[in-house]
Every structure is written in C-alpha cells, then in structure tokens.
Amino acid sequence: MASSRDRQRKLARARIERRLVNRAKKIRRKRQVQAGIGAVVALLVVALGTVWLAGGFDKKPDTPPNxxxxxxxxxxxxxxxxxxxxxxxxxxxxxxxxxxxxxxxxxxxxxxxxxxxxxxxxxxxxxxxxxxxxxxxxxxxxxxxxxxxxxxxxxxxxxxxxxxxxxxxxxxxxxxxxxxxxxxxxxxxxxxxxxxxxxxxxxxxxxxxxxxxxxxxxxxxxxxxxxxxxxxxxxxxxxxxxxxxxxxxxxxxxxxxxxxxxxxxxxxxGDAPVASPSATPQSSATTTASAQ
The missing domain is CATH 2.40.100.10 (Cyclophilin-like)
Incomplete structure (x- = not known):
C-alpha cells in the first residue's frame, strides 16, 4: 500500500511541476509579447514625434507663404x-x-x-x-x-x-x-x-x-x-x-x-474704366500729338 501511495504522490507532484513549468512558460511568452509591443509603440512615438517637430501635421497652406x-x-x-x-x-x-x-x-x-x-x-x-x-x-x-x-x-x-x-x-x-x-x-x-x-x-x-x-x-x-x-x-x-x-x-x-x-x-x-475700346495704335502718319 505504501508503495502505491508513494507512486500517486510522485505522479501528483509531477503534474503540479508540469503545471508550474507551463505557467512559467506562458508568463514568459506574455512578457515577451508585451515587451515587443512596447518597443513598437516606443518606435511609433519617436517617429510621430519626429514628424510633428518637422511640421508634418501642420495644415498645408493653399499658396506659398510669400x-x-x-x-x-x-x-x-x-x-x-x-x-x-x-x-x-x-x-x-x-x-x-x-x-x-x-x-x-x-x-x-x-x-x-x-x-x-x-x-x-x-x-x-x-x-x-x-x-x-x-x-x-x-x-x-x-x-x-x-x-x-x-x-x-x-x-x-x-x-x-x-x-x-x-x-x-x-x-x-x-x-x-x-x-x-x-x-x-x-x-x-x-x-x-x-x-x-x-x-x-x-x-x-x-x-x-x-x-x-x-x-x-x-x-x-x-x-x-x-x-x-x-x-x-x-x-x-x-x-x-x-x-x-x-x-x-x-x-x-x-x-x-x-x-x-x-x-x-x-x-x-484713369480712375474709371472706359466701356468702349480705345482707338487703334497710331503711327507718326496718323497721330496728332507731336514731340515737345
């Protein structure tokens, strides 16, 4: 009987150890994923900050400033x-x-x-x-x-x-x-x-x-x-x-x-526009003004 109980205890202990190992692995994987996400977020924050400092989010003017x-x-x-x-x-x-x-x-x-x-x-x-x-x-x-x-x-x-x-x-x-x-x-x-x-x-x-x-x-x-x-x-x-x-x-x-x-x-x-077109350009043969 003693040997049977010992075996049961060993099996139970083994199961508990496996569960602990699996839990530790899950915790380790979760931490790794979280660390990776954190790194990506940090990179995005740095990148977005760089773009912001460079004026990347400023409203673009319709025309050049000058x-x-x-x-x-x-x-x-x-x-x-x-x-x-x-x-x-x-x-x-x-x-x-x-x-x-x-x-x-x-x-x-x-x-x-x-x-x-x-x-x-x-x-x-x-x-x-x-x-x-x-x-x-x-x-x-x-x-x-x-x-x-x-x-x-x-x-x-x-x-x-x-x-x-x-x-x-x-x-x-x-x-x-x-x-x-x-x-x-x-x-x-x-x-x-x-x-x-x-x-x-x-x-x-x-x-x-x-x-x-x-x-x-x-x-x-x-x-x-x-x-x-x-x-x-x-x-x-x-x-x-x-x-x-x-x-x-x-x-x-x-x-x-x-x-x-x-x-x-x-x-x-002249201050006011003239509705009708002016006369055609004149040459010296037709102009009435003369040099002073």
Whole structure:
C-alpha cells in the first residue's frame, strides 16, 4: 500500500511541476509579447514625434507663404536698394475692374504718350499699373533702353539698370497667340506685337518694367504679357528710336541707352474704366500729338 501511495504522490507532484513549468512558460511568452509591443509603440512615438517637430501635421497652406493670392496673385520680394527693388506693398488682390479699358497717360520730357489698358485680357496687369501710378512710382524714371532690333523702348525701372521694380511680381496675362508660321517665316509673318503695343518686360516675373513697341515686325517671341496699346503719341517714341541708341562707351549700337534721354515725368491711370475700346495704335502718319 505504501508503495502505491508513494507512486500517486510522485505522479501528483509531477503534474503540479508540469503545471508550474507551463505557467512559467506562458508568463514568459506574455512578457515577451508585451515587451515587443512596447518597443513598437516606443518606435511609433519617436517617429510621430519626429514628424510633428518637422511640421508634418501642420495644415498645408493653399499658396506659398510669400504669395498674396485672390483674383490676382502677387509674389512678394524683399526690397533692395542696390538692385532698385522698392518697398511698395502689393496691389489689391481683386482688380477694380475687369471689363473695358482704362486710360494711361505717360508724360515725358520729349512728349506725351496716351494709352489704354486692356481690362478684359489683363486686369491684374492694369491693376498693378494703377497701383504703382497712385504711388508716383514711375515719376522721374528714365526709359533706360532702346532696341532697334526688337523695335522697343524699355521703361519703368526706377534705377534705369533693368533690375529695379516694386516689391512684388505677378504672372503673365494676355500672351500673344503662338504663330503657326514656319521657322523660316519673316518677322512680319510672326508679328506678335504690332506698333503701339505695350507689353510687360519680364516674362513670368512681371513688375513695373514695360516695353513700348514703336514699329511692326518685332521678332520677340510670344512670351511678353500685353497690357494695352498706345492710342496717341507713338510718334514721340518713333522720334527717339530714329535718333538711335548708345552703348556704355557712347558709341552707336542697336541695343543700348537711347541717345535722346527719355524721362517719365508723370504716369497716371484713369480712375474709371472706359466701356468702349480705345482707338487703334497710331503711327507718326496718323497721330496728332507731336514731340515737345
């Protein structure tokens, strides 16, 4: 009997030991799983924290921080006296008018040039001209460049170097339609800018600088935003072009400073839009204004 009880005790003890071993294994596996989960959570917390610190959860702006956008978008730039970028603020993002035309008067030391700005096709360009004119930005600035190759008088830079402008730029408007003519076509066949056209001078980054085309047939590509057209006084520009241009050494050139100094004494833009289009650009044969 004693031996039978001993065997039973041994079996019972063995069962208890197996249960203890199995329980220890389960506890060990649970701790391992918990440790693994903890490590993963820790890694996720670190990763999410890194993304948060880097601004990954910040609300993304609809436009870059240096752009003031609405109907018009003005890209702000830092004023710099060395290059002639003047602190002007930025025009309203909603143009005062989007239909008809607006008169622009360019009074110079050699005569007056009247123009119309196209509000239908270039409302933001017209708004920029009006805004800067209201700040007297163009007053006492020189038309610093004449190109007898491209048939343009280049104006609107406050420092006369081709680098100046307001403390904002804006994108292109009213680009001329690209010509379907063959590459061998004559300039006259790809006349994107008829005589009297007023276009912005810096494609993709327009500011205050503008071009007055005084003759048909310019070979410039269709990259320049057309703001409007001269309605009276184109002969003033034609006379300046006839006198030619000078290089930095005072020698005659096809692209340089006008031999005849041209200073804008006052540029104004009419307050109210004109419903009907202005007259077509005039040449010296039809214009009634004369150089002073």
């Amino acid at each position: 752009v003031v956008a609405g109907d018009c978008a003005w890209t702000l730039r830092t004023p710099d006296e060395a290059t002639g970028i003047r602190d002007t603020g930025n025009p309203p993002i909603t143009p005062a008018a989007k239909a008809g035309t607006r008169t622009m008067t360019i009074a110079t030391n050699v005569g007056q040039i009247d123009a119309s700005l196209d509000l239908d096709a270039a409302p933001c360009t017209a708004e920029s001209f009006a805004y800067l004119a209201g700040k007297n930005f163009f007053d006492n600035t020189t038309c610093h460049r004449l190109s007898t190759n491209d048939f343009v008088l280049h104006c609107g830079d406050p420092v006369g170097k081709g680098t100046g402008g307001p403390s904002y730029t804006f994108i292109d408007e009213n680009l001329p339609a690209a010509s379907a003519a063959s590459p061998s076509a004559s300039p006259a066949a790809t006349n994107h800018y008829p005589a009297g056209t007023i276009a912005m001078a810096n494609p993709g980054a327009n500011g205050s600088q503008f071009l007055i085309f005084y003759k048909d047939g310019s070979a410039l590509p269709p990259n320049y935003s057309i703001a409007g057209k001269v309605t009276k006084g184109l002969d003033v520009v034609e006379k300046v072009a006839k006198d030619g241009a000078l290089d930095g050494e005072g020698k005659a050139t096809s692209d340089g400073a006008p031999k005849t100094n041209v200073t804008i004494t006052k540029l104004t833009v």
